[in-house]
Amino acid sequence: MLPMTSALRYGRVARILHWTIAILILVAIPLGLICGSIGQKAADPRFAELRSVLLFWHKSIGVTVLVLAIVRILWRLAHKPPPLPTHMPNGERVLAKAVHGLLYIVMVGMPVTGIMLTQATGFPVRWFGLWTLPDMVHPDRSIPMMQRMEVKLSLILHERILAYTLFAMLALHIAGLLKHHFVNRDPSIWRRMAPWRNPEREMEAPLANEFAKVRRSRGSP
Numbered sequence: 001m002l003p004m005t006s007a008l009r010y011g012r013v014a015r016i017l018h019w020t021i022a023i024l025i026l027v028a029i030p031l032g033l034i035c036g037s038i039g040q041k042a043a044d045p046r047f048a049e050l051r052s053v054l055l056f057w058h059k060s061i062g063v064t065v066l067v068l069a070i071v072r073i074l075w076r077l078a079h080k081p082p083p084l085p086t087h088m089p090n091g092e093r094v095l096a097k098a099v100h101g102l103l104y105i106v107m108v109g110m111p112v113t114g115i116m117l118t119q120a121t122g123f124p125v126r127w128f129g130l131w132t133l134p135d136m137v138h139p140d141r142s143i144p145m146m147q148r149m150e151v152k153l154s155l156i157l158h159e160r161i162l163a164y165t166l167f168a169m170l171a172l173h174i175a176g177l178l179k180h181h182f183v184n185r186d187p188s189i190w191r192r193m194a195p196w197r198n199p200e201r202e203m204e205a206p207l208a209n210e211f212a213k214v215r216r217s218r219g220s221p
Helices: 002-006 012-038 045-078 090-120 149-183 188-193 199-217
Strands: none
Touching: 012 045, 012 149, 012 188, 045 090, 090 149, 149 188
């Protein structure tokens, strides 16, 4: 039973990467939104200091997501993921693959454009204060910050296109999981990436019951 059921679930490394990245993204999103709500010109110095601290963690987490996302992509290329359930409609299969593909693009694109935006405004990106990223952008400091082409482009990509794409893909990803689990009563999608459940043990009982039914129908003892 183990080889067959193991093929229905992602491996341990893929699951660890998946859930680590997911948790980091769910932490980074509110940090970024709070910083955006405070704004760059906070009149109260306490809010300005809070924004600076939150941005430091937001950027450090973003760089971590970038590294883990690249590792995740390389791991996926080297290790074939389990197939989608055969009973899944073709339209849903296409949508699931499209959502996954866009999520990978966003997981790389968001940190990259965030780094570009920070460097375009003239600030370094320090990963948890331990390492300063090399400059990808070399802005013309004689041009006012918000008039620099690098800043404008990075803002559009990071805070509009990629951010909204991330929100939409996360919503579709979670909605699809909930739909299969609660509407279709099909836990197989959750089991593929479940961090703590043992699908091998869960699947053995139904398969054993089916095997017993076949034996009884044939009159076997």
